[in-house]
Amino acid sequence: MHAVVFAYHDVGVHCLKALLVAGIKIDLVVTHQDDPNENVWFASVSKLCSEQQIPYVMPNATELPNLIPQLQALAPDYIFSFYYRNMIPAQILACAKIAALNMHGSLLPKYRGRAPINWAILHGESKTGATLHVMEAKPDAGDIVAQAEVSIGPDETATDVFAKVSQAAVSVINVVLPDLILGKVPHQLNDLSKGSYFGGRKPSDGLIHWDQSAQQIHNLVRAVAPPYPGAFTDWQGQTMIVARSSLQGPFPAELDLGARGIQVVDNRVFGICGDHQALEILEWFPAKTH
Structure with missing residues (x-):
């Protein structure tokens, strides 16, 4: 099985490693430059790619359409998005022969959109998780493939919970990979009427x-x-x-x-x-x- 992976942050690094261990051939990784105004406390996808000799590119959001001819030529079985922050154009998603799948840091359909862990804590939730879902043009709206739940303790911070969600993301990938390798993608309804959408947060x-x-x-x-x-x-x-x-x-x-x-x-x-x-x-x- 061949894949193109859009990835960033700890979740990107951990899930990329899980794909490699499972024997998925990663033809290209798309990541992005670190934001100079952001405190970068997490692992680097570009560093992992350099170490593993995986080809990678770092386009900005407006340059993504330029990748379409290359991805059409690669024709990967799967496109994965692991905490990649930019919206991926529908023409890119269509390059996947089997499916384009995204890992989201909440129990969908709750907390669609940006900063899901921060929003869950802000709203006093006692649990959240990681959800792998089919990517559509609308964010976090496609069918759910698999999810895993984690608890949020009453005094835990976003960083504490992020570490747990990162591990949950790996367990979700590992649970579903045997099916994906056979070309089977489990589907369950992502009922948006039972969920919520949140935008990004500013300092x-x-x-x-x-x-x-x-x-x-x-x-x-x-x-x-x-x-x-x-x-x-x-x-x-x-x-x-x-x-x-x-x-x-x-x-x-x-x-x-x-x-x-x-x-x-x-x-x-x-x-x-x-x-x-x-x-x-x-x-x-x-x-x-x-």
Whole structure:
């Protein structure tokens, strides 16, 4: 079986390795340049390709249509997308003889779209997962091929959960590869009416609104904790990144639960939230000024 793989991030590296172990011949990998404005804390697909002597290219999104003649000539059995961030044109998907399949970091149909793990934590979910699905022109809308679930602990950050989802993605690939190698693609309905779609997130979305509940603010802190850009608030004229928080008391009796915002008691930092509950800030630091 031959494949062309669009890949980036840890999920891209782990799933590429799983394909190689299974004996899939990878004719080309399409990845992208790292964003100079992003904290790159994850594994490199281009480095893996160099080590394994797999041909790879790094076009920008507008250059993708230029690949169509090359992919038509390769005529791969499968096209895979593993955490590749750009929309792949339908003419490219059509180059796969059997199927074009994408790995998405949620339990579809929930959390279609961008930043699925961050959004799941932000919404207080207790579970998420990885889903392999058929790619269509509409994002994350094709039939589900296989999925695996992971738990989200009450204090886990997006990075903690991402590590679990990366492993779940590999287990999904390994479960379904025997069928794929035989040219069989399992299908189950991806019922979009039971799901949700979310767009990307910007660093400015990390602003803490102290009128929200303590649970909502704790979820925000976890969802965007470093190495993501971080939740932030203003304190004494300085922007502070809130890296870690806790809802576990007991809290000092001296806290004024009627006054929203930051309060410092006995060298401990607390945020008073809109539901008159306190949240302890376990770790914070000044934001870098550019």
